[in-house]
Amino acid sequence: MTQSSVQGEGTLQRVRHADEDSAHAGRTTAGTAQGNSPGTEEEPESGPQAEALHGGRRARRAPRLGGRVLRWTAGAVALLVVGTAGAGYLYYRHLNDNIKEDHLNLGDSDVAAPTPNAAGQTPLNILLIGSDARDSEENQKLGGAKETFGSPPRADVQMLLHLSADRSNMSVVSMPRDTLVQIPKCTDPDDGQVYEASNGRDMTNLSLSNGGPGCTVATWQELTGIHIDHFIMVDFAGVVSMADAIGGVPVCVDANIRSRDSQGHGSGLELEEGTHPVKGEQALQWLRTRYGFGDGSDLERAKAQHMYMNSLVRELRTNATLGSPNKLRKLAEEATRALTVDPGLNSVKKLYDLSNELRAVAPERVTMTTMPNRYVGARVEPTEDAEQLFRLVREDIPLDGKGQKKKRTTEPVSGDPAAPDAEIAVQVQNGTRTDVLGPANRRATEVAGLLTEAGFTGAVPDPQTPPAEKVTVVRFPSADLEGDAQAVARALKIPLSSVRRSTDVSGVTLVVGADWREGTVYKAPARSDKLPDTAEALNGADDGACMHVNPAFSW
Structure with a gap:
């Protein structure tokens, strides 16, 4: 089969309908x-019968x-x-x-x-x-x-x-x-x-x-x-x-x-x-x-x-x-x-x-x-x-x-050139906590030391405890830091697939996960291609599914 003929065209200017004139050049509704x-109240935003959120962030003008x-x-x-x-x-x-x-x-x-x-x-x-x-x-x-x-x-x-x-x-x-x-x-x-x-x-x-x-x-x-x-x-x-x-x-x-x-x-x-x-x-x-x-x-x-x-x-x-x-x-x-x-x-x-x-x-x-x-x-x-x-x-x-x-492909290398190792600032966080174990003691300090020894003298431990991470990950906030983040990953033999862009960080950030609670050499865990049970999958051919009714709403 050939490639789709309707692939995206990026951010484009709106094309007006044929019957529009200049007075209708804006977006239509x-x-x-x-x-x-009819006549009922707004439903709450989340959770079991949570309270409604009527405020929140608003646009500066009506769209x-x-x-x-x-x-x-x-x-x-x-x-x-x-x-x-x-x-x-x-x-x-x-x-x-x-x-x-x-x-x-x-x-x-x-x-x-x-x-x-x-x-x-x-x-x-x-x-x-x-x-x-x-x-x-x-x-x-x-x-x-x-x-x-x-x-x-x-x-x-x-x-x-x-x-x-x-x-x-x-x-x-x-x-x-x-x-x-x-x-x-x-x-x-x-x-x-x-x-x-x-x-x-x-x-x-x-x-x-x-x-x-x-x-x-x-x-x-x-x-x-x-x-x-x-x-x-x-x-x-x-x-x-x-x-x-x-x-x-x-x-x-x-x-x-x-x-x-x-x-x-x-x-x-x-x-x-x-x-x-x-x-x-x-x-x-x-x-x-x-x-x-x-x-x-x-x-x-x-x-x-x-x-x-x-x-x-x-x-x-x-x-x-x-x-x-x-x-x-x-x-x-x-x-x-x-x-x-x-x-x-x-x-x-x-x-x-x-x-x-x-x-x-x-x-x-x-x-x-x-x-x-x-x-x-x-x-x-x-x-x-x-x-x-x-x-x-x-x-x-x-x-x-x-x-x-699916065959494994070569991991993509960023086109963004990395800065010299000594000029790359790296925050190292201890995300080694698990459901049964607390964070490994001084883990951010130890891994920051490994980076320093490798030439990344701008690596420092973050005293704050981040959310737990099952797998060690390197995050970066913008495209101009992707090359730097990949350089950090390569220095510690972390797969480039674990280098991810995220707006949750302000600079290159290494989060040491529960898969690296000790030792000086990182060994990436085997990857599973299994869909997590928590995704609650429903097959398209399943014609026997039935919604469970809360007794409080039954009659």
Whole structure:
């Protein structure tokens, strides 16, 4: 198979629709996104029934993309069918004009694209974004807290879709909306508006307020080291229309559920025990529900979304009603109206080409995951297992464990020249603590001494105790220090794969992990390509999954 014809085009200026004039040269608006049933309160941000966060970091101005999207699932519908209902050139032009676009990456730097395989193929990574903004009358009617009308949107749904280079398998990685990350500096190329990097860590869903989806893309790339080719956003009302067009999606609950508490929180979803097709507003309620599923956390909502997407794909493959030209036309119309994309996906032809690639993957080769995380108060942060998941995606290793074993490639050497060893400042931290052992005594001092003996006279131990690290790692904050960080790694025989860019550090930082609690010679542990159990994988062919209902929300 040839390389994808829809690879990303970088940060580009917005291309206006053919019917736009100079008065409409700014960004157009989509609908909006995630909310509650009419008249209900805003849902809390995180954790089991955590308190709502109504403040937080805000953009300095209201973004010009007034209406944002809701669900990546609607994006999946659009990708699978858009373009098949065209009836002539004029209708094709009409569908093209429905599609809205925005910049791909507003960050100051990018992650290099993967090296093509022997067949010239590269993986394809698409970020699917949802928002809690409610900026249109249509979307406001479908759900939400009235007090949030017109406020800056937040990216409450974020999922990375990874299509393998050989197009044999696909992975989806969900990130909880309240994951604590450092949002990078983002610049709006339309007006030069600068959104400074977060001071410390903020919830990842705030990234959308900083100029649009391009800042959410930049945030993902900084955290994961994964090159993102495209993004897709779908508006709130579009989810309802497209669910109607396909005739419903089967979902399952293990008990009767009514998602509403005494304070009015909840999506309003009401279903009897068993499997039922949901469509329209009921489908939207399913995708928004967390009150009533398990412990009421965002993690439970992600599971429900994974179940919906799996069922949706199976339905699109087998549902005979989609053979109707009129239904296909309606679906194509609703899908294109709902979409906001980057310039690399700004036409029906590009979306249709992409849909053909996605449809080629069998459901049993699709793996849904949630980023491994742990609670920090009412929020969450990535764990060591999250880095393992990100590495598997970066290296295009199938998450289902099937297929040929990926051959190890030569580790990439930075094009940034290293400074002389004696001029490289290095902070050495003791991250050797484990679940059962405290930090190894004076380990940062000992390893800093090894670097000094090797000529890195600027190496000093950091008296602060960092978070525990299972594996020793060298971090650097910006591209101009990558060569220096790799020089440090080579001096201690640390694999270059353990040299990572991170906005959590201000200079080259060596964190001595639990794998090097003693001794003067580092021995890298054998790497495992197994998906961590904490990723809570769901196979795309699993039609027996059922959401567990919290008894407090049953009837």
